[in-house]
Amino acid sequence: MSKHLRLDIDCSSSTAILGHYILPCRxxxxxxIDSTNGCEGDEKTPLGHYNLRWGLYRADRLSPPPRNSLSxxxxxxxxxNDGWCDDVNSTAYNRFIKLPFSASHEALxxxxxxxxxxxxxxxxxxxxxxGMGSAVFIHIAQPDDRKTLGCIGFSPxxxxxxxxxxxxxxxxxxxx
Numbered sequence: 001m002s003k004h005l006r007l008d009i010d011c012s013s014s015t016a017i018l019g020h021y022i023l024p025c026r027x028x029x030x031x032x033i034d035s036t037n038g039c040e041g042d043e044k045t046p047l048g049h050y051n052l053r054w055g056l057y058r059a060d061r062l063s064p065p066p067r068n069s070l071s072x073x074x075x076x077x078x079x080x081n082d083g084w085c086d087d088v089n090s091t092a093y094n095r096f097i098k099l100p101f102s103a104s105h106e107a108l109x110x111x112x113x114x115x116x117x118x119x120x121x122x123x124x125x126x127x128x129x130x131g132m133g134s135a136v137f138i139h140i141a142q143p144d145d146r147k148t149l150g151c152i153g154f155s156p157x158x159x160x161x162x163x164x165x166x167x168x169x170x171x172x173x174x175x176x
Contacts (some may be wrong), residue, residue, distance in 0.1 A: 094134035
């Protein structure tokens with residue numbers, strides 16, 4: 001495995017490439033947009049160069065994801081009170097939070113399986129700029145072929161294929 005391997009997401013064909021893997025993926029139902037023009041709630045996948053930060057998983061449904069020897073992703077089991085702030089007026093904007101939380105947020109503990117595995121991508125996070133978009137995750141796609149709200153979605157089988165190849169800091173190139 002090469003430390004220089006990167007995950008390429010081609011939004012124009014809804015395809016992901018990682019080494020010799022070429023896999024279908026889902027993108028935002030609003031399409032895609034240059035990351036400097038995106039805004040909170042536009043349902044578009046932001047184009048740009050990012051890195052994998054860390055991962056979350058539903059320990060009540062899955063074993064801990066695999067770690068690799070290069071630079072393993074840091075994994076944290078999800079808890080029912082985990083969330084992500086999407087309130088542009090909050091100092092916690094585009095940050096992991098604990099519920100209850102008074103500002104607008106997304107609950108990460110979902111029954112539909114989409115967030116059984118979440119990979120956090122470095123979009124608008126260092127530091128977050130209010131309104132430029134939050135919570136760009138790589139997660140499990142819905143089984144009905146539904147597009148995401150701006151994230152990248154993979155089938156459960158394809159996500160399992162990818163996980164052993166991923167590492168902390170890995171480049172994620174989202175383009176059209």
